[in-house]
Amino acid sequence: MSRNGTNNKPQLSFDAHVFGEIQQILDAEGIVSHRSELKVYECDGWTIEKSAPELLLRPRTAAEVSAILALLHRRSVSYVPRGSGTGLSGGALPISAPVMICTTRMNRILKIDTANRIAEVESGVVNLHVTNAVRNQGFFYAPDPSSQMACSIGGNIAENSGGPHTLKYGVTTNHVLGLELVLPDGEIAQLGGPLDERCGYDLVGAVIGAEGTAGIVTKATLRLTRTPEAHRTLLAIFADVESATKAVSAIIAAGIIPGAIEMMDQLIIRAVEAAFHAGIPEDAGAVLLIELDGLACGLNDGAQRVTELAKAAGAREVRVARDEAERATLWKARKRAFGAVGRLAPNYATQDGVVPRTRLPDILRAITQISVRHNLKIGNVFHAGDGNIHPIVLYDERNPSEVSRAIEAGRDILKACVAMGGSLTGEHGIGAEKMAEMPLLFSPDDLIVMSELRRVFDPHERSNPNKVIPMPGSCVEVATPHRQAAL
Numbered sequence: 001m002s003r004n005g006t007n008n009k010p011q012l013s014f015d016a017h018v019f020g021e022i023q024q025i026l027d028a029e030g031i032v033s034h035r036s037e038l039k040v041y042e043c044d045g046w047t048i049e050k051s052a053p054e055l056l057l058r059p060r061t062a063a064e065v066s067a068i069l070a071l072l073h074r075r076s077v078s079y080v081p082r083g084s085g086t087g088l089s090g091g092a093l094p095i096s097a098p099v100m101i102c103t104t105r106m107n108r109i110l111k112i113d114t115a116n117r118i119a120e121v122e123s124g125v126v127n128l129h130v131t132n133a134v135r136n137q138g139f140f141y142a143p144d145p146s147s148q149m150a151c152s153i154g155g156n157i158a159e160n161s162g163g164p165h166t167l168k169y170g171v172t173t174n175h176v177l178g179l180e181l182v183l184p185d186g187e188i189a190q191l192g193g194p195l196d197e198r199c200g201y202d203l204v205g206a207v208i209g210a211e212g213t214a215g216i217v218t219k220a221t222l223r224l225t226r227t228p229e230a231h232r233t234l235l236a237i238f239a240d241v242e243s244a245t246k247a248v249s250a251i252i253a254a255g256i257i258p259g260a261i262e263m264m265d266q267l268i269i270r271a272v273e274a275a276f277h278a279g280i281p282e283d284a285g286a287v288l289l290i291e292l293d294g295l296a297c298g299l300n301d302g303a304q305r306v307t308e309l310a311k312a313a314g315a316r317e318v319r320v321a322r323d324e325a326e327r328a329t330l331w332k333a334r335k336r337a338f339g340a341v342g343r344l345a346p347n348y349a350t351q352d353g354v355v356p357r358t359r360l361p362d363i364l365r366a367i368t369q370i371s372v373r374h375n376l377k378i379g380n381v382f383h384a385g386d387g388n389i390h391p392i393v394l395y396d397e398r399n400p401s402e403v404s405r406a407i408e409a410g411r412d413i414l415k416a417c418v419a420m421g422g423s424l425t426g427e428h429g430i431g432a433e434k435m436a437e438m439p440l441l442f443s444p445d446d447l448i449v450m451s452e453l454r455r456v457f458d459p460h461e462r463s464n465p466n467k468v469i470p471m472p473g474s475c476v477e478v479a480t481p482h483r484q485a486a487l
């Protein structure tokens, strides 16, 4: 029995009758109201801002989600959806939303249909569990965020997540065919379906990337992809990031589209080596992890060509993983790199911006200057093939000056991305973190149009309020007693 049993009446900022009505909808395990337990939910992977919800609800079914949203709608209470809480832009941070609705108990894979190459899953299913369920039948679910061992399909849909293999296979929106969405008034809507071809407006596309502002996704029909016959995984070792980024452009310009091209700089290499002993030389200035996949017969030629191109750009050595075990070790080092960063500083903020691939040398130079200007260490581990950078700004939250400088450094990096013709996010979303930067990329009219689209789904803006879209003259500086940056 949870500590939040029926006798435990929480202190709520909204009508206390709502709590009694929620108890009619959910079992005791589905209601968390004890402060110490709610603290677990005070932030996602964007740890600079914290704000615990007043009430956490964990429904098991779409019908329960629908009943909760209808109740909150009647009582004018706002809510924030949450999947696994791995988001990196504060998307699941409660801002003016006392109730958090978490999908972790909606974790069933409902149907696998390999003949039609689809899977139907509840939104709380962990990303990697989809691939695990179909691997033996020769399929996988292509979007593979580095957090795939923990993040949920609902969170992936909300953020339009990508991953190392985005370069060849595309992002979440390319792999979701249909959605079940509970609208903020409790109505259950079915959008899209199992077919590839649809007519009419692309409402599935409008919900993907909406960061929880369109309602709560409860189910999804996912496209399954055939597992490639073979892989060649290469580690190209460079003296500096500049030559590594030149190799990235040279490979793509040669007409080769690897499954993935990932880069790590020296700060990150040293952290992952200390953690995982993957055999990456710690004196390297940068490495590229390049994976070619497809029919076995062409891969050796492809690997040879990539090796030549990397060497021409300055690689001192290019290694090809000898077997599956070596490949797995290299990928473990890359996919768990963020975790290894914990060795470097008590806290870190992962930025997410995009530049045209050919501007990678320029943005990395700019990041070095920003690091010097703010006197903070910044490591880089990112999806180089897409031009999607992830500078990791190291700081100590016990030092208020470092927190301020970390926030400023992140903003400066985003400004530099936009100035180079790039974008504010490749995959982590805008969330609470980057709302103030949206006007760098969008005009007031653009933002009004986005807001109008949002209101088609959520006319009262009660689903994840104060996220993504700053309205001119409002909401960028949100004042709420619950929200506190670690300043």
Ligand SMILES: Cc1cc2nc3c(=O)[nH]c(=O)nc-3n(C[C@H](O)[C@H](O)[C@H](O)COP(=O)(O)OP(=O)(O)OC[C@H]3O[C@@H](n4cnc5c(N)ncnc54)[C@H](O)[C@@H]3O)c2cc1C
Residues within 6 Å of the ligand: 044, 045, 080, 081, 082, 083, 084, 085, 086, 087, 088, 090, 091, 092, 103, 123, 124, 144, 145, 146, 147, 150, 151, 152, 153, 154, 155, 156, 157, 158, 159, 160, 161, 162, 163, 164, 211, 212, 213, 215, 216, 217, 218, 338, 339, 427, 428, 464
């Ligand atoms: C170590 C690490 C590595 C990462 N690597 C990558 C990467 O390679 N690529 C990448 O794209 N991201 C990456 N991320 C970021 C993060 O994992 C993704 O954004 C992921 O999709 C978030 O899923 P989640 O279930 O944790 O969502 P949460 O963090 O719980 O929520 C994220 C957003 O989705 C909304 N939401 C959640 N569930 C629903 C739902 N059912 N309906 C409607 N809205 C919902 C929330 O309100 C919030 O706005 C990484 C994060 C970490 C910590």
